[in-house]
Amino acid sequence: MIRVALLSKWHVHAVDYAREAYENPDICISKVWDEDVERGKMWAEELEVPFNGDLDRVLSDPEIDGVIVTSPTKMHKEIIMAAADYGKHIYTEKVLSFSRKDDEEIFSCIENAGVHFMISLPRLTSDYYLYAQKIIDDEVLGTVNMIRCRVAHNGAVSNESHPNGWLPDRFFDRDQCGGGTLIDLGAHPIYLANRLAGRPKAVSARLHALMDRGVDDHSVATVEYESGILAVLESSFVSSGSPFQLEIYGTEGTLMVEGKEVRIKSRTHGMDEWIYPDLPEAIHSPLQQWVDDILHQEKPTIKKEDALQLTAVNEAAALSHKNQKRITLE
Numbered sequence: 181m182i183r184v185a186l187l188s189k190w191h192v193h194a195v196d197y198a199r200e201a202y203e204n205p206d207i208c209i210s211k212v213w214d215e216d217v218e219r220g221k222m223w224a225e226e227l228e229v230p231f232n233g234d235l236d237r238v239l240s241d242p243e244i245d246g247v248i249v250t251s252p253t254k255m256h257k258e259i260i261m262a263a264a265d266y267g268k269h270i271y272t273e274k275v276l277s278f279s280r281k282d283d284e285e286i287f288s289c290i291e292n293a294g295v296h297f298m299i300s301l302p303r304l305t306s307d308y309y310l311y312a313q314k315i316i317d318d319e320v321l322g323t324v325n326m327i328r329c330r331v332a333h334n335g336a337v338s339n340e341s342h343p344n345g346w347l348p349d350r351f352f353d354r355d356q357c358g359g360g361t362l363i364d365l366g367a368h369p370i371y372l373a374n375r376l377a378g379r380p381k382a383v384s385a386r387l388h389a390l391m392d393r394g395v396d397d398h399s400v401a402t403v404e405y406e407s408g409i410l411a412v413l414e415s416s417f418v419s420s421g422s423p424f425q426l427e428i429y430g431t432e433g434t435l436m437v438e439g440k441e442v443r444i445k446s447r448t449h450g451m452d453e454w455i456y457p458d459l460p461e462a463i464h465s466p467l468q469q470w471v472d473d474i475l476h477q478e479k480p481t482i483k484k485e486d487a488l489q490l491t492a493v494n495e496a497a498a499l500s501h502k503n504q505k506r507i508t509l510e
Contacts, residue, residue: 321430360395366415385497
């Protein structure tokens with residue numbers, strides 16, 4: 181049994197992770213902390229567990245084995261490094277931090293402490309990603325040269341119930357978030373493309389603000405990879421009815437994912453009509469992989485490099501927009 185403390189209800193996915201933890205027979209939610217005391221107390225009451233507003237006391241508690249971090253991204257470095265210093269295993273929402281330098285300091289601390297770490301990059305466990313990765317690895321599409329991926333919603337669009345949209349106002353706080361839609365929703369296209377295309381080498385990005393709320397609400401990043409693949413990665417808080425899209429183009433075929441539908445044309449499958457293939461089973465969620473790593477030494481499929489490259493692309497995209505130029509990654 182892994183006894184965990186939930187650290188902040190700031191992120192919109194905090195409730196999802198709490199639910200998944202509650203439903204996992206190997207996890208016991210033992211405590212709640214939140215930088216917003218009133219919010220934390222209410223959450224603790226809902227979960228029927230103690231609340232403690234002193235982070236050091238929570239982390240120093242020998243009854244706590246691990247933490248689930250869903251605080252403002254700005255606080256990730258401080259919280260995660262403190263948790264590692266106290267010997268707690270760490271599960272965190274993406275992104276890890278605002279800079280590659282901070283990521284490296286975080287990982288250095290984690291590795292020195294010898295604790296188990298997991299970052300939530302859930303689409304790397306999905307059936308469509310596993311299928312796409314195998315198709316690329318098996319060279320079914322020939323030489324892959326272009327990827328397009330889009331994740332979008334209407335969280336900043338006004339409606340009758342939410343004049344400013346359903347996304348919380350705090351998601352438009354640049355200081356807490358480090359940006360807007362690209363650093364948040366855009367994380368999914370970025371880490372998917374990084375896995376499928378390899379090591380990124382340059383980024384050009386435009387981060388626009390239709391609603392003028394201080395951060396980007398619709399953005400695009402073009403990422404060049406050492407493999408020669410170009411990726412066009414899109415995200416938006418101001419798109420209604422926009423499905424998830426992943427498109428992979430090669431010299432001998434095309435793979436298209438739209439919503440839950442996957443179809444392919446290739447020399448192997450035929451080029452005249454779309455084929456709707458059988459997909460592999462999705463693998464364990466990031467949270468379950470974290471548990472399996474701690475309890476059974478089963479190495480997770482989501483790696484340190486996934487977190488580092490996600491941050492690297494986000495950091496370069498922000499610089500590209502600010503300086504209006506292409507940014508080369510070291």
